[in-house]
Amino acid sequence: MNSQxxxxxxxxxxxxxxxxxxxHLLSSHREVFAIGQGLWSxxxxxxxxxxxxxxxxxxxxxxxxxxxxxCTGAAVGAALCGYRPIVIHPRMDxxxxxxxxxxxxxxxxxxxLGGQAIAPVTIRAIINRGGEQGAQHSQALHAxxxxxxxxxxxxxxxxxDARDLLVASVLCDDPVLYIDDRWLYERKAVLPAVSERPxxxxxxxxxxxxxxxxxxxxxxxxxxxxxxxxxxxAEGLDAEVIDVRVLNPFDPAVILAxxxxxxxxxxxxxxxxxxxxxxxxxxxxxxxxxxxxxxxSPRRITLPNAPAPTSRMLEADYYIDAGHVAAAARTMxxxxxxxx
Amino acid sequence: MSHRHWQSELAGLADPAQYTAPLVIEAAQxxxxxxxxxxxxxxxxxxxxxxxxxxxxLARTPCHLGIGQEAVAVGVATQLRTTDRVFxxxxxxxxxxxxxxxxxxxxxxxxxxxxxxxRGMGGSMHLFGREFGFHxxxxxxxxxxxxxxxxxxxxxxxxxxSVAVAFFGxxxxxxxxxxESMNLAAVHDLPVLFVCENNLFSSHLDIELRQxxxxxxxxxxxxRVRSLTVDGNDLLAVEAAANALITGIRQxxxxxxxxxxxxxFRGHVGPxxxxxxxxxxxxxxxxxxxxxxxxxxxxxxxxxxxxxSGDELAALExxxxxxxxxxxxxxxxxDYPDPSALHDLVYACRP
Ligand SMILES: Cc1ncc(C[n+]2csc(CCOP(=O)(O)OP(=O)(O)O)c2C)c(N)n1
Ligand SMILES: [Mg+2]
Numbered sequence: 001m002n003s004q005x006x007x008x009x010x011x012x013x014x015x016x017x018x019x020x021x022x023x024h025l026l027s028s029h030r031e032v033f034a035i036g037q038g039l040w041s042x043x044x045x046x047x048x049x050x051x052x053x054x055x056x057x058x059x060x061x062x063x064x065x066x067x068x069x070x071c072t073g074a075a076v077g078a079a080l081c082g083y084r085p086i087v088i089h090p091r092m093d094x095x096x097x098x099x100x101x102x103x104x105x106x107x108x109x110x111x112x113l114g115g116q117a118i119a120p121v122t123i124r125a126i127i128n129r130g131g132e133q134g135a136q137h138s139q140a141l142h143a144x145x146x147x148x149x150x151x152x153x154x155x156x157x158x159x160x161d162a163r164d165l166l167v168a169s170v171l172c173d174d175p176v177l178y179i180d181d182r183w184l185y186e187r188k189a190v191l192p193a194v195s196e197r198p199x200x201x202x203x204x205x206x207x208x209x210x211x212x213x214x215x216x217x218x219x220x221x222x223x224x225x226x227x228x229x230x231x232x233x234a235e236g237l238d239a240e241v242i243d244v245r246v247l248n249p250f251d252p253a254v255i256l257a258x259x260x261x262x263x264x265x266x267x268x269x270x271x272x273x274x275x276x277x278x279x280x281x282x283x284x285x286x287x288x289x290x291x292x293x294x295x296x297s298p299r300r301i302t303l304p305n306a307p308a309p310t311s312r313m314l315e316a317d318y319y320i321d322a323g324h325v326a327a328a329a330r331t332m333x334x335x336x337x338x339x340x
Numbered sequence: 341m342s343h344r345h346w347q348s349e350l351a352g353l354a355d356p357a358q359y360t361a362p363l364v365i366e367a368a369q370x371x372x373x374x375x376x377x378x379x380x381x382x383x384x385x386x387x388x389x390x391x392x393x394x395x396x397x398l399a400r401t402p403c404h405l406g407i408g409q410e411a412v413a414v415g416v417a418t419q420l421r422t423t424d425r426v427f428x429x430x431x432x433x434x435x436x437x438x439x440x441x442x443x444x445x446x447x448x449x450x451x452x453x454x455x456x457x458x459r460g461m462g463g464s465m466h467l468f469g470r471e472f473g474f475h476x477x478x479x480x481x482x483x484x485x486x487x488x489x490x491x492x493x494x495x496x497x498x499x500x501x502s503v504a505v506a507f508f509g510x511x512x513x514x515x516x517x518x519x520e521s522m523n524l525a526a527v528h529d530l531p532v533l534f535v536c537e538n539n540l541f542s543s544h545l546d547i548e549l550r551q552x553x554x555x556x557x558x559x560x561x562x563x564r565v566r567s568l569t570v571d572g573n574d575l576l577a578v579e580a581a582a583n584a585l586i587t588g589i590r591q592x593x594x595x596x597x598x599x600x601x602x603x604x605f606r607g608h609v610g611p612x613x614x615x616x617x618x619x620x621x622x623x624x625x626x627x628x629x630x631x632x633x634x635x636x637x638x639x640x641x642x643x644x645x646x647x648x649s650g651d652e653l654a655a656l657e658x659x660x661x662x663x664x665x666x667x668x669x670x671x672x673x674x675d676y677p678d679p680s681a682l683h684d685l686v687y688a689c690r691p
Binding site: 038040043063065070093097131132135137305306307312313314317318 | 402460461462463465466479481482511512514516542543544545549551677679682683685686
């Protein structure tokens with residue numbers, strides 16, 4: 001059906017790419033269905049699922065009562081019985097109500113039942129923040145979920161990954177938490193032809209090579225790293241950018257190889273600092289690398305340890321932008337100048 | 341479109357063509373009801389102006405307007421004391437104002453100002469006013485239902501006759517915690533009133549697409565909780581039902597549910613009518629419900645009973661609008677919170 005790539009050189013947005021992933025999955029895999037709040041609404045999930053109910057029918061694209069726990073559990077149950085459901089949480093904060101089914105159930109059944117049960121469910125959580133939405137409508141809880149063995153966690157940053165990691169998640173036999181970010185929806189790129197790749201083979205990827213410093217991000221923060229690298233390049237500083245893509249299970253090999261060359265690591269995380277994901281990346285590098293390979297202390301840029309405020313003045317202080325990342329990198333590189 | 345098990349049990353209550361007549365008013369109630377009309381007008385115009393602030397780009401925080409639903413908050417509030425514990429949801433401007441919150445502190449909060457009712461830290465969806473019994477509103481659907489149940493537990497432990505109240509919508513009854521809370525309240529005889537503002541919609545979805553019946557009070561029956569279902573656009577009906585249920589709760593009869601059937605004139609969020617957004621939301625319905633407007637029916641009742649003249653009503657409305665216009669001016673002039681609030685308010689205990 002609609003899974004052909006668009007004509008060469010026309011750009012696709014991240015939001016449209018997610019939709020292209022759904023179109024591919026629903027057209028070529030009968031066992032796929034989508035369930036969640038807002039699926040019959042033209043505006044609930046941005047442009048990422050527009051009219052899928054009209055294309056594929058309301059039996060396979062299911063809008064639901066306000067029942068996150070039951071809908072997620074129902075998706076897990078259908079997955080145990082041969083389907084590959086995608087349950088959509090239009091906002092990650094609301095998914096917290098479904099935590100039992102994700103953490104205690106989906107993530108555990110394969111292991112605790114001796115490998116006999118599989119729950120190939122994809123849980124799509126959308127990070128949606130800013131705009132004075134406040135503490136309960138802003139959270140990026142990827143670190144929380146990446147803590148759970150048995151639950152794969154992916155965060156697409158590029159337009160192609162928005163589609164292809166969704167496809168890989170759904171075709172994977174494990175439960176996967178796929179986290180996209182409304183701040184990425186207008187990111188644009190030329191979308192190559194869709195390919196079905198095993199999720200287990202996916203992991204961190206160098207998206208820009210450089211020699212002076214390694215910038216690491218996931219999802220939106222990876223895009224910030226790419227923007228910061230542009231800013232730094234204009235100043236003659238050469239940053240390497242790694243998009244982590246898969247937070248759990250986490251394979252730090254690509255990051256280790258990069259930092260052993262650049263000697264500098266800065267991790268950018270849209271989540272909180274304490275017990276957060278950036279700390280995990282830095283710890284993985286610190287324990288594997290000879291300290292003499294580090295030219296400066298690793299650094300993390302995270303949200304402050306505070307709930308999201310509403311007032312625009314406080315919001316402006318709260319969120320990270322590419323300028324903050326570039327400034328941190330500059331400081332780390334300035335240490336080089338004084339040292340040499 | 342609706343599913344095979346659908347059955348409307350609300351009959352006329354869900355039909356905007358019915359219950360449109362002016363309220364029948366006793367002369368002795370005139371002065372008191374003029375006060376309640378004023379309260380409803382304050383809510384209507386405060387929300388209308390908040391809507392205009394959204395259109396002007398001055399208010400950015402998501403604003404869920406309850407225009408058309410004012411009688412529920414005002415009717416229940418008449419039965420409450422400042423020592424009671426009331427909790428709201430994402431659509432709580434009316435609850436806050438009906439209990440005694442000022443338009444200035446609400447509008448300042450919506451604008452994210454330090455003089456706002458949550459000191460500019462909450463915005464429209466997180467309101468607070470303990471001096472008049474409003475213990476908080478939050479936008480996680482269903483979240484304050486168990487919290488009000490806990491406030492009722494505290495009231496029971498206190499040993500007085502305070503009650504707790506949770507305001508929520510029909511959508512919230514689809515969360516498991518609503519049922520857990522009703523059961524808990526029932527088995528422990530907790531003094532809590534669950535107020536469901538059944539406006540027949542949860543964001544874009546008609547209740548027909550979400551539940552097998554439109555009558556929420558059936559859940560109370562299942563949990564053996566006393567309940568009443570009333571026309572939520574009839575101030576007197578809401579007040580009488582709230583009185584009956586709250587009196588019982590204060591006397592130790594245990595929890596109760598009040599279902600008030602109503603309709604929002606505006607979209608789920610923001611000031612537009614949003615007829616394109618709902619699966620079953622048509623302009624004809626919105627127009628029909630406007631003819632069942634709770635303010636219109638009370639005003640017409642007061643006119644018919646000779647309690648007020650048309651000129652006096654117009655003067656009252658002008659006075660209210662002027663007051664709220666002043667409130668907007670004050671709120672716009674106020675300062676934003678100090679940046680230190682971001683860190684200083686994370687914990688109550690500081691080293
Ligand atoms: C746990 C949770 N799920 C979903 C939402 C998104 N949401 C916000 S308001 C709302 C509609 C709730 O409908 P109802 O309870 O009937 O209240 P109404 O908006 O009609 O006043 C939804 C689904 C949310 N805020 N929290
Ligand atoms: Mg509703």
